Amino acid sequence: MLDLFRPFFDGSYAPHGYCLLWQPELIWTHVIADALIALAYFSIPLVLISFVRRRNDIVFGKVFWLFALFITACGLTHVMAIWTLWDSVYGLEAIVKVVTAGASVATAATLWPLLPKALALPSPAALRAANAELAATISERDAALARMREEMAQREQAEAALLQSRKLEALGMLSGGIAHDFNNLLQAVGGNLELIERRSTEPDRVQRWSRNAHKAVQHGKALTSQMLAFSRVQKLVMATVSVAAVLDNVSELLKGSIGPSNRLEIVPIDEDLAVATDKAQLELAILNLVINARDAMPKGGTIAISAEGRTGDVHADLPVGDYVEISVRDNGVGMLPEVLERALEPFFTTKVVGEGAGLGLSMVFGVARQSGGTVQLDSTPGAGTTVSLILPRVPMRAVGEEEGNVAETVAEGGRSLAGRSILLIDDDDGVRETLVEALSEAEAKVVSASSGDVGLQHLRRMRPDLLVVDFAMPGLSGAEVASLARATHAGLPVLIVTGHARTAEVDAIAGPRVTVLQKPFSADTLIRTANSMIAESRRD
Known part of the structure; x- marks a missing residue:
């Protein structure tokens, strides 16, 4: 082979x-x-x-x-x-x-x-057609996303408007109690001033009466500040909220809402209890619960508010975890079983027409669900009701007080304004006269005006060390006056005084050499703030 x-x-x-x-x-x-x-x-x-x-x-x-x-x-x-x-x-x-x-x-x-x-395999023509179809799909998706973003913005606006309407409804429901508190405050201030007028030759007693009137003013200031902060239009923001701080902030409002025949007890709250929610909505929820408790006690009684941390399987609707339970308890008429079953339904109410819209408990339930929690009801006819707001607990972090250029007290600076010239603009005669007297007593040279136009005329003839101007005035506002004044007098320190709540308009004014002072304030606070601003402008 x-x-x-x-x-x-x-x-x-x-x-x-x-x-x-x-x-x-x-x-x-x-x-x-x-x-x-x-x-x-x-x-x-x-x-x-x-x-x-x-x-x-x-x-x-x-x-x-x-x-x-x-x-x-x-x-x-x-x-x-x-x-x-x-x-x-x-x-x-x-x-x-x-x-x-x-x-x-x-x-x-x-x-x-x-x-x-x-x-x-697709041909080049088929690929071009597929690319065109894909581009059209992407365009449709982008348009859908744009519509979704627009709808989300509209929803946020609607939610903010609904929250604002609920706030106003709640404020209307507690207006009677607040009016009662303010009448008491006016009585305290007016009575002490009348005693001072009658016994002005007795210094010791005059000082005591003056202190009593001042305490009443401070109490009214705290109540007014809470009402303004509560009622202002603001954006909903989820944040870490201290439960103790929330109850402390609304305590005066709660006391003013329950009427003279009821008593409010707030059990001391652990400072470490915190939840992730919108602070304004939580305050409104607690206020609604207190108002409901008040209405459930026509003959008077006690409303107790408490908060405690809970761990584990705390409710059938919630996963196992750490929670904070905020409870509002009354000893009123309680609810029948058939009423208890429907209590969280929107617009369900047992009140007569005009006394309530039936949105209180449903609003509280909505706040709880948005924050990842729930509401628990426990009621016995004739013995009272306990409503518990159960929210997921979060680690407490240091939350500083609201910052900004708002001056309540100023540590530096003395009480003398000798040799300083101040232009004061305020449309309220009583406020303007009081501020002129306070500044003049500190030896300042004060020129006053009742409107922004008159104040600007003074500015054409003088260069003050400080401009003090009211925020809300007819004609030119304080912000407009400040802007025009600084246009002709660069670096002029401006002190804005206002009785409005902290809003975007007020915050927008604050800046270098511009300070916002919330009314009411003491003469000492005014003088020290003025002295500090003038000294700082001269250092620069």
């Missing part, structure tokens, strides 16, 4: 050059042509291999490898064609051709089944 194939390898046959009669033209034409073909065949697999290795995402990678092998084998056949021109190694040439045949058959066998998949 080996003797049969030996001539293919031992050179027994004549080389191909012999068939070409060894004519140089023919020999070198074959050599050059086969060499170029071989080089081209060898370069093609390199390109294919490089492409497949760099593009791992190519689906038909196996075909590329087989095609590279097939092309390489074809190149070898042309190399063998050159070799056999001079050396008759036809056996080796036959082996190369067998390998080439195997590679070509394998490539063809793999390629034909892939033909349907290759034909299914």
